[in-house]
Amino acid sequence: ETGVTQSPTHLIKTRGQQVTLRCSSQSGHNTVSWYQQALGQGPQFIFQYYREEENGRGNFPPRFSGLQFPNYSSELNVNALELDDSALYLCASSLRSGGLDEQFFGPGTRLTVL
Amino acid sequence: QKEVEQNSGPLSVPEGAIASLNCTYSDRVSQSFFWYRQYSGKSPELIMSIYSNGDKEDGRFTAQLNKASQYVSLLIRDSQPSDSATYLCAVPLTGGGNKLTFGTGTQLKVEL
Numbered sequence: 417e418t419g420v421t422q423s424p425t426h427l428i429k430t431r432g433q434q435v436t437l438r439c440s441s442q443s444g445h446n447t448v449s450w451y452q453q454a455l456g457q458g459p460q461f462i463f464q465y466y467r468e469e470e471n472g473r474g475n476f477p478p479r480f481s482g483l484q485f486p487n488y489s490s491e492l493n494v495n496a497l498e499l500d501d502s503a504l505y506l507c508a509s510s511l512r513s514g515g516l517d518e519q520f521f522g523p524g525t526r527l528t529v530l
Numbered sequence: 531q532k533e534v535e536q537n538s539g540p541l542s543v544p545e546g547a548i549a550s551l552n553c554t555y556s557d558r559v560s561q562s563f564f565w566y567r568q569y570s571g572k573s574p575e576l577i578m579s580i581y582s583n584g585d586k587e588d589g590r591f592t593a594q595l596n597k598a599s600q601y602v603s604l605l606i607r608d609s610q611p612s613d614s615a616t617y618l619c620a621v622p623l624t625g626g627g628n629k630l631t632f633g634t635g636t637q638l639k640v641e642l
Contacts, residue, residue, distance in 0.1 A: 418575075449629060458534075458618050458632030459574065472629050506573055510628050517628050518564065521573040 418442060420509050420522035428528045429497050437492040437525045439507030447471075448490040449519060450482060451506040459506055465490050494527075502529045533557060536619050536633035544641055549606040551636050553619030556600070562628075563595060563602045566618040568635065574618055578604060609640045 419442035429435050441448050447466045451459035461474035465484035479495040488509075494501055504526050508519040535554050543549045555563075562581050566574035580586045580593040580602065592605040602621075606613055616635040623629045 447628070451630075456634070458620075458634050459630075461623060461629050461631065464629050472623075474623075474629075504573075518576055518579055519628060519630065520576060521566075524573045 418509075418520035418522065420507060420520055422505075422507050422522040422525050424525060425523070426526045426528075428530065430530050431497055431499060433497050433529075434493065434495045435497060435527060437494075437505050437507075437527070438489065439492070439509075439522055440489045441507075441509030442520055445509035445511055445520075446488050447510045447517075448484060448488065449508045449510070450490070450492045451508065451521075452476075452501075453504040453506060453524075454500075455503075462492070497529045499529050502527060533623075533631045534619055534621055534633040536617075536636045538634055539637040540639050541636055542639045542641055543609050545609060545611060547609050547640075549609045549613065549638055549640070551604040551606075551617050551619075551638065553602045553604075553633055554600055555602070555619075555621045557621065557624050558597075558600065559624075560597075560600075560621045562622060563593070564620040564630065565591075565593060565602075565604045566620060566632075568616045568618055570615075606638075609638075611640050611642060614638055614640050 449464040450462040453459040463473040484490045507522045510517045510519045565578040568574045578593040618635045619633045620630040
């Protein structure tokens, strides 16, 4: 167990809807990164939050947005869901942003878009 | 060229053998390298990190790094059926600190 938690575990939505995924980081970690993992692929970096500010973004459209709260927990919001958004969404926490620190993943949220 | 490349496998080895997993990366300035294990339906679990050229051993696992060849490998000695999983190689995104880019993973099957 990494101490990183995510909710919900599974989610089914229809195309065009909006979804919010949640993540609580490991105690003492102030950096949260979000990844999308499609079936048979490695995780792809969506964005990172450090001390409540976005700190880097991958190649994802603006309909993917996020927040980080003062307790360092985080949300990932996806608007106007598309079928290709079906994936495992992973949250990873680390001790700090700019270093070479290891990242620890939560159990993930499996999103299915119909 | 993809930033991180791995053979997708599956790589099949008999129980007790050494499994060798390989990864190449494109960014010459990468400073840190990670191996994650992912069981089917689960999230990635960090098993090794390596930052310097050479070998790093942790139990049955050895990570090997060759920055000149842009190559990192993971050896698993005395492979067990419980080692059957997908192994993901990850390196930081260019200029990205600890924002990671992953390979597609190598599926390892340890057969009885």
